[in-house]
Amino acid sequence: MSSGADGETSSLGAARTLAEHLARRIRALGPLTVETYMTEVLTNPRHGYYVTQQPFGQNGDFITAPEVSQMFGELIGAWMADTWTRMGRPSGVHMVEIGPGRGVLMRDLLRAASTVQGFRDAATVHLVDVSPALQLVQRRALAESGWNIRWHTSFADVPSRGPLLMIANELFDALPIRQFVRTRAGWCERLIDVAPRGAQSEDGPGDALRFVLTRGPSPASALIPASVRETAPLESVAEVSPASISLATAIGARVAVEGGGALIIDYGNTEFGARDTLQAVLRHQSHPVLDAPGTADICAHVDFAMVAQAAHAAGARVWGPRTQGEFLRTIGIAERATVLSRVATPEQRDEITAALNRLVGSHAMGGLFKVVALTHRDLDDVAGFQ
Numbered sequence: 001m002s003s004g005a006d007g008e009t010s011s012l013g014a015a016r017t018l019a020e021h022l023a024r025r026i027r028a029l030g031p032l033t034v035e036t037y038m039t040e041v042l043t044n045p046r047h048g049y050y051v052t053q054q055p056f057g058q059n060g061d062f063i064t065a066p067e068v069s070q071m072f073g074e075l076i077g078a079w080m081a082d083t084w085t086r087m088g089r090p091s092g093v094h095m096v097e098i099g100p101g102r103g104v105l106m107r108d109l110l111r112a113a114s115t116v117q118g119f120r121d122a123a124t125v126h127l128v129d130v131s132p133a134l135q136l137v138q139r140r141a142l143a144e145s146g147w148n149i150r151w152h153t154s155f156a157d158v159p160s161r162g163p164l165l166m167i168a169n170e171l172f173d174a175l176p177i178r179q180f181v182r183t184r185a186g187w188c189e190r191l192i193d194v195a196p197r198g199a200q201s202e203d204g205p206g207d208a209l210r211f212v213l214t215r216g217p218s219p220a221s222a223l224i225p226a227s228v229r230e231t232a233p234l235e236s237v238a239e240v241s242p243a244s245i246s247l248a249t250a251i252g253a254r255v256a257v258e259g260g261g262a263l264i265i266d267y268g269n270t271e272f273g274a275r276d277t278l279q280a281v282l283r284h285q286s287h288p289v290l291d292a293p294g295t296a297d298i299c300a301h302v303d304f305a306m307v308a309q310a311a312h313a314a315g316a317r318v319w320g321p322r323t324q325g326e327f328l329r330t331i332g333i334a335e336r337a338t339v340l341s342r343v344a345t346p347e348q349r350d351e352i353t354a355a356l357n358r359l360v361g362s363h364a365m366g367g368l369f370k371v372v373a374l375t376h377r378d379l380d381d382v383a384g385f386q
């Protein structure tokens, strides 16, 4: 997704910060779409957030479900092994995680999956991540897993033949979106420009960014679902993620043709709608989206309706969305917590209970996060969606 950024960096000269690089790029080539801005902020090869920062955990910017508790990855591993059994225990399976972060989910997943007889011999593991820095962290985390693991920078590089078992947790929210605003003239696209010199603070870096709109309606607004495009009130902001649509299409086509099952877990909306969900997060706090790009995480809510529609159109069977809490309860997280608690100290028991509440609580991750499964059409049942 960051293709071209290197070339632009070199043709515009090396910039000290991403803000400086983006300002030079805008002055030379014109305002950026939100999609290009997000891509640069997250994955610019020199200054991108996932290239330069250590975002995970209490001392980072956010905590993901596998970082909350080992139970999360273990249950995903159990789900994969169960889906494999329902598929008739085929060989030559590709077990894939896209966006594996620090490799914690995959470590717990592989430990659980290893206990299922025959599964290890049937599967090879593929980790897909755009960040060379995080790939290195994942290699260290999984060095002693004993599984045959291969790394890729794109899902397209995963071998194309053979059934797929896939997980993407908190990946789709990092895939770039385009934003459109309904004006009296029609749907204009939201762009990012350099603020005029007079409008910049005197002690600022001199490269402040601001949102602007295309001069007239944008033909790209045809991407907005018709139900939203035709009915949203003036000033509404609509979002579309072409990268999410194309990845959901690729995953859907893959399970439809080669068989398998894929889980997509993220926070987001289950119905089409017009909302501005672009946000930045720094040290667990909300951060202005255009300030100090590359130093804070930037993401948007996942449009599960669009993801489901794309995968369905590609031939997959779509299960859900349902909440993460419902999904994890149905596949046995409470039972797993009980087993872990039996051999835990009192402090560890409290931690297990707190983690369980966080992962399944309806006012916590359990309610905010949604789960969708994509499978081959012939799979007439899949765990977690009964």
Ligand SMILES: C[S@@+](CC[C@H](N)C(=O)[O-])C[C@H]1O[C@@H](n2cnc3c(N)ncnc32)[C@H](O)[C@@H]1O
Pocket (backbone or CB within 6 Å): 001, 042, 050, 064, 065, 066, 067, 098, 099, 100, 101, 102, 105, 128, 129, 130, 131, 134, 153, 154, 168, 169, 170, 171, 174, 175
């Ligand atoms: C928020 S982290 C989620 C990490 C992990 N799944 C977890 O639950 O802890 C997002 C991950 O996706 C990776 N990533 C971001 N954009 C990507 C893309 N287009 N393709 C593959 N990986 C990507 C990041 O480098 C990072 O590892």
